[in-house]
Amino acid sequence: MNNNVRIVIAGPRGRMGKEAVKLVQEVENFELVAVIDRKNNGMMLSDVEGLPNVAVPIYSDIAECLGNVPADVLIDLTIPETGYVHTKTALQHGVRPVVGTTGFTKEQLTELKSLAEEKEIGCIIAPNFAIGAILMMKFSQMAAKYFPNVEILELHHDNKLDAPSGTAIKTAEMIAENRPEQKQGHPDEKETIQGARGADFEGMRIHSVRLPGLVAHQQVQFGAEGESLTIRHDSYNRASFMSGVKMSVDTVMNLNTLVYGLDNIIN
């Protein structure tokens, strides 16, 4: 009997998608069975120049793909609108999504969780797959209990579509569990240029930097009387995310609900 985990990857030409294709080829019991790409519908991955020499079909339409190709897991690394449609369609087809795509709304997450539970299958939506980033979020959540004054600075490459990053939003949500809502800075402070104080999440500020040369970085900065604490994580390449992708594929096979964030998996 073949016990391989049969995997479809959406976004195989992207920065993350390329790494994920490599990962799936490297792991013994993972098997790439198809990819979903905006371009090259009907071709084989191995026929497209610059892509890995793997003889699997390319589909542009996820429903057609999952209707034709038996699969266990969808890894989605695309863009927010597409990622949501792909996740929903995968769940409807009984295929377990592992989603790295960021920018989902709260309403979308709630809807997808209900769908996963209705279908009784696993789904992981992970704003960040890097183990160090998960620890950075957890350490920040711990620190917020003692340091309620905090600002989040996230720094990314300038091809990123969403701001703030999914990681920054998830960090703020985790911190908010340990920090009563409070406005920071001077009560009468005014922005003389709009946006100067960053985005406001329950009174904590999130600042987004976009520059060529960066990959994915975040600094959570706490301040108190006479001291400060900075918790920082840096991803220098996309390979840094792949151990988390592997862990998610392994884990999603044994879940029957949606898990949002690897902080719920790494104890």
Ligand SMILES: NC(=O)C1=CN([C@@H]2O[C@H](COP(=O)(O)OP(=O)(O)OC[C@H]3O[C@@H](n4cnc5c(N)ncnc54)[C@H](O)[C@@H]3O)[C@@H](O)[C@H]2O)C=CC1
């Ligand atoms: N969870 C995590 O650890 C990480 C998440 N990300 C997120 O992953 C996503 C992808 O990031 P990158 O690879 O850097 O972006 P990218 O822009 O390099 O790749 C996105 C790919 O999605 C494809 N795509 C868009 N619409 C599609 C559709 N309808 N069907 C098939 N493919 C489609 C594009 O053609 C492109 O190849 C982003 O949302 C990003 O925020 C990125 C890095 C780490």
Ligand SMILES: O=C(O)C1=N[C@H](C(=O)O)C[C@H](O)C1
């Ligand atoms: O777009 C990226 O690159 C990244 N996106 C994720 C996010 O929005 O947090 C994860 C990581 O920061 C890289």
